[in-house]
Amino acid sequence: MNIECHACIGGTNVRDDMNALRAGPQVVVGTPGRIHDMIERRVLKTDQMKLFILDEADEMLSRGFTEQIYDIFQLLPQSTQVTLLSATMPQDVLEVTTKFMRDPIRILVKKQELTLEGIKQFYIAVEKEEWKLDTLSDLYETVTITQAVIFCNTRRKVDWLTDKLTARDFTVSAMHGDMEQGQRDVIMKEFRSGSSRVLIATDLLARGIDVQQVSLVINYDLPANRENYIHRIGRGGRFGRKGVAINFVTADDVRMMREIEQFYSTQIEEMPMNVAGKQDLTHTLTIFPFILTLASRPHLNSLIPSPNVPRCGLRMQLPITLQG
Numbered sequence: 001m002n003i004e005c006h007a008c009i010g011g012t013n014v015r016d017d018m019n020a021l022r023a024g025p026q027v028v029v030g031t032p033g034r035i036h037d038m039i040e041r042r043v044l045k046t047d048q049m050k051l052f053i054l055d056e057a058d059e060m061l062s063r064g065f066t067e068q069i070y071d072i073f074q075l076l077p078q079s080t081q082v083t084l085l086s087a088t089m090p091q092d093v094l095e096v097t098t099k100f101m102r103d104p105i106r107i108l109v110k111k112q113e114l115t116l117e118g119i120k121q122f123y124i125a126v127e128k129e130e131w132k133l134d135t136l137s138d139l140y141e142t143v144t145i146t147q148a149v150i151f152c153n154t155r156r157k158v159d160w161l162t163d164k165l166t167a168r169d170f171t172v173s174a175m176h177g178d179m180e181q182g183q184r185d186v187i188m189k190e191f192r193s194g195s196s197r198v199l200i201a202t203d204l205l206a207r208g209i210d211v212q213q214v215s216l217v218i219n220y221d222l223p224a225n226r227e228n229y230i231h232r233i234g235r236g237g238r239f240g241r242k243g244v245a246i247n248f249v250t251a252d253d254v255r256m257m258r259e260i261e262q263f264y265s266t267q268i269e270e271m272p273m274n275v276a277g278k279q280d281l282t283h284t285l286t287i288f289p290f291i292l293t294l295a296s297r298p299h300l301n302s303l304i305p306s307p308n309v310p311r312c313g314l315r316m317q318l319p320i321t322l323q324g
Contacts (some may be wrong), residue, residue: 003027008044010034011181018043032060032068039075046075054100057084058093058227066096073100090227118242119217119233122271123249123257132220132248133164139218139246140170140198147191148216149235150200153224158200161220165200172198203228219247222256226263246271 006020008030017034021043028035028044038044052073054060060069073082082104084097089108097104126132136150152158155176162174173196175187190196203223217233233245247268249257261268 005029008034008038009181032065032072036068036072039072046080047077049076049080051081051083052076053083053085055085057097058086058089061093061096070099078102119245120242121233121245121247121266121268123247123268124271126248126250129250133161135248136161136218136220137165137168137170140165143216145197146215147194148198148218149214149232150198150218150220151223151232152200152202153221155202157221158202162200170198171196172200174200176202177204203232215243217243217245219245222247222249222253222260226256226260229260230264 004023004025005027006017006025006029008017008021008028010031010033012034014037017038018041021028021038030038035044039046054069076082082101084100124135126135150161150172152161155178158174158176162172165172173187173191175184179187187196187199191199200220214235217235219229219232223229223232233243247253247257257268260266
């Protein structure tokens with residue numbers, strides 16, 4: 001398209017950004033802090049800005065960036081078109097947007113249409129939190145994964161899980177907000193290239209992982225709010241491909257899972273209890289035999305009492321065909 005672009009993000013060299021912006025790129029993509037800094041330094045001119053887009057607006061306006069974004073907005077010409085984009089927009093964030101928008105036109109997608117049709121959703125009932133690690137290890141050993149993302153709710157949990165899996169000789173990568181931008185870039189480059197197959201991450205990165213080969217998303221922890229669920233499982237099934245989302249659910253998670261099902265008008269099925277053979281998730285998946293290794297533990301259906309969720313016996317098989 002012959003369009004000059006520049007990425008303007010924190011954690012990179014400020015002087016390099018200043019030199020690049022003085023060259024006059026047509027499109028600038030950046031984080032609020034660095035963009036605001038470049039405007040204050042008068043190297044990013046706003047007087048001729050035609051379009052201001054705030055992507056993932058709900059996340060940006062709920063993570064402490066509100067004042068920085070408002071300061072940027074105040075410096076825009078009246079003629080600048082302002083666009084806020086997000087798959088989800090909670091009411092409290094919608095109220096905040098009144099500070100940024102002038103006579104906005106709101107285009108909303110029905111919640112029913114947000115659930116990606118190409119993603120099959122399952123839960124595994126885990127009686128104790130400490131059993132999640134063994135369950136994940138069994139899954140890791142059983143299924144040939146093209147690429148997968150595992151989500152935890154805290155940075156500490158990401159580091160802990162990475163250490164535990166590494167100690168068990170599993171190859172995994174980890175990424176969260178405490179890491180320097182350069183380190184994150186290296187990890188994402190490895191993940192995109194396929195040299196790293198499993199990435200453990202926090203919600204902060206749930207929307208920035210856009211890798212075609214991701215076929216499996218595991219919620220080691222259910223998200224703390226229902227809006228983040230769609231962003232997490234949306235990492236699989238990209239570019240029209242199909243994917244699988246697996247949720248580890250303890251008794252404390254049941255209410256949140258029900259809220260997610262109701263909010264998105266979807267049903268998260270219980271993982272069937274058998275599978276024959278090791279399968280590649282990018283082809284035909286006949287659900288995982290790894291649960292059979294848990295058979296000596298108490299059956300966990302009692303954690304999920306809702307009659308709306310199907311009960312799956314030990315001999316039940318459910319084939320899922322995934323696009324290669």
